[in-house]
Amino acid sequence: MDYIFSLILFAVVSSATPGPNNILVMTSGLNFGIKKSLPVLCGICVGFSFMLLLVGFGFGQVFELFPRLHTLIKISGVLYLLYLAWLISSSRDGFGAKEQSEPLTFLNGALFQWVNAKAWVVATGAIAAFTVSGSEFTTQTLILASTFLVISFPSVGIWLYFGSWLKRYLNNDTYRKWFNLSMSGLLILSILPVIGELLEQFG
Known part of the structure; x- marks a missing residue:
């Protein structure tokens, strides 16, 4: 229990x-509404749970064999999120209004997890903290992914x-x-721990 x-x-x-997921969803809600x-x-919710499964069932071992691959993914993710932060801050009419006339899709949200530095940290940390090697590993990984799937909908929603x-209060351009x-x-603050980890690794 x-x-x-x-x-x-x-x-x-x-x-x-x-974190990046929540900021992305919040900004989408502001610009396009809930529906x-x-x-x-x-x-985002399904994509992260699927990512947890993959990390648990093999990606973790791949990263142990090729640690530089994990580092490369982290660096790429941080650079993308910094670009996303610039895109949000430089847009007058909301996230990506100049480039994006339609809301992001299910596939966009799912694929976003693979460049989300926080998602990688949470996924690898969750597998390390809440699973043990042995016969129960598969069951624990499935429970872990299922729990995140259920919890993430209200938490991110x-x-x-x-x-x-x-949206009703931010019609003013200045606001x-x-x-x-x-x-x-906030997006930059959410990835500062990952940036610090990378700087320490290369320092």
């Missing part, structure tokens, strides 16, 4: 705290609702500009 409680608590905290943003929300709620700058700043 303690295992399940700890797992649920970890899933809630890691899913609901500010049109549901596909990207589903893509609240950010979508909040973004949609803010929206400050919102975009704030979201950009």
Whole structure:
């Protein structure tokens, strides 16, 4: 019972705290509303759970054999998220308004996990903390992925609702500009631990 409680608590905290997924969903909710943003929300939640399974069932071993591959993915993810932060902050009308006239799709949300530095940290940390090698490993990995799938919908979804709620208050260009700058700043803050880890690794 303690295992399940700890797992649920970890899933809630890691899913609901500010990070690239939540900022992406919140900004989509602001610009496109809840209904049109549901596909990207589903893509994020399903995509991360699938990522957990892959990390648990093989990617972890691949990274042990080729540690530079994991580092390369982290660097690519950080660079992409910094670009995303710039895109959000420099847009007058919301995330990617100049480049994006339609909301992100389910596939966009799912694929986004593979360049999301926080997602990699949470996935590898969850596998390390909540599974043990042996006969129960497969069952524990399935429980882990299923728990995140269930927990992530309300935890990430609240950010979508909040973004949609803010829409009525951010019609003013100045307010929206400050919102975009704030979201950009939060996005950068969310990947600072990964940047610090990379600097320490190469330092």
